[in-house]
Amino acid sequence: MPMPLAAMLQAPAPGLTSFLPFILIFVIFYLVLFLPMQRKQKKTRQMMEALKNGDQVLTTGGVVGTIVGLNEDNTVVLRIKPDNVKLQFARSAVSSVVTEEKK
DSSP states (O other), X not given: OOHHXXXXXXXXXXXXXXXXXXXXXXXXXXXXXXXXXXXXXXXXXXXXXXXXTTOEEEETTSOEEEEEEEOTTSEEEXXXXXXXXXXEEEGGGEEEEOOTTTO
16 A cells, blocks of 8 residues: 555544544533523523512611612612611612521
8 A cells, every 4th residue: 555545544533533522522611611600690580570569678888778769660669777868779779688597
């Protein structure tokens, strides 16, 4: 057998096997980065939709208050203790609902 023919027979075929590392890297990125981010966004969206009057919440600015009003323009009115001051926040500023366990 001539040498170039033997080299061609032993070379890997440029097909799916050459793209396999790229596919594997994409799958790993999806599982490690994108999937947890989507789960967190879904959980946050569900929490925003479940807000109701009387819930004690924590804002992204660190303000803890009780919801006394939910408006249609995506704002919430919080009563801040001890002086019962009422402040209006964007609904997206609410970072979490404070439960008895978190206190």
